[in-house]
Amino acid sequence: MVTKEIPAFAFNDQSDLPLWVQLRDRMAFLINSGFYKPGEKLPTVRKYAADLHIAYNTVSKAYMGLERDGYVTTVRGSGVFVNDLGTSHREDGHVDVLVEEFVRSCLEEGMTYDDIPKLVSKHIRKVKRAHEEK
Structure with a gap:
């Protein structure tokens, strides 16, 4: 099975977020946006590390975060595969990322x-009042 090329990604050196969190958030976005489809195999940790010129452990930690958050499943000996999140979870995941950034x-x-x-x-009160006045 051939995996997609890794899209370009620039880390924000000014951010207080660790690199692994920035990478996890970027990968979650790619999954939520449909770039990586359900059932699709993600590039290996080594490939991501080599292509992005970052430590293997950084990518590994990002993958573990994605698995913990339900985005992917690791199949021992086969790789890491995107879960079928369904529409509602996909939207919630995007909102979760926005809230965390906020x-x-x-x-x-x-x-x-x-x-x-x-x-x-x-x-919320301000928006609700404006909505009720319409």
């Missing part, structure tokens, strides 16, 4: 974990 951004701006739900509640 929370990290808030923390980088100096907010506390307790501040973030208050901010979200404030904006």
Whole structure:
């Protein structure tokens, strides 16, 4: 079985996110967007590491994160395969990535974990009022 070429990806050196998290998020995006299809075999950890010029362990950790989050399944001796997430899980996965990025951004701006739900509640009320006024 032939796997797709690894799409170009530039790591953000300014980000507080570790490389493995950036890679996991990018791969989750590629799965959610349909670039990698259900049942498709992902490139090997070694190939990803070589093509992106990063450590094998970084890619391995990203793959483990994808498996933990339900995006892929490792078949011993055969490789790593994309799970069929179904439409609802696929959308939830995309939203989860957005929420995680939002929370990290808030923390980088100096907010506390307790501040973030208050901010979200404030904006929910604002959007709800605007919606009700229509």
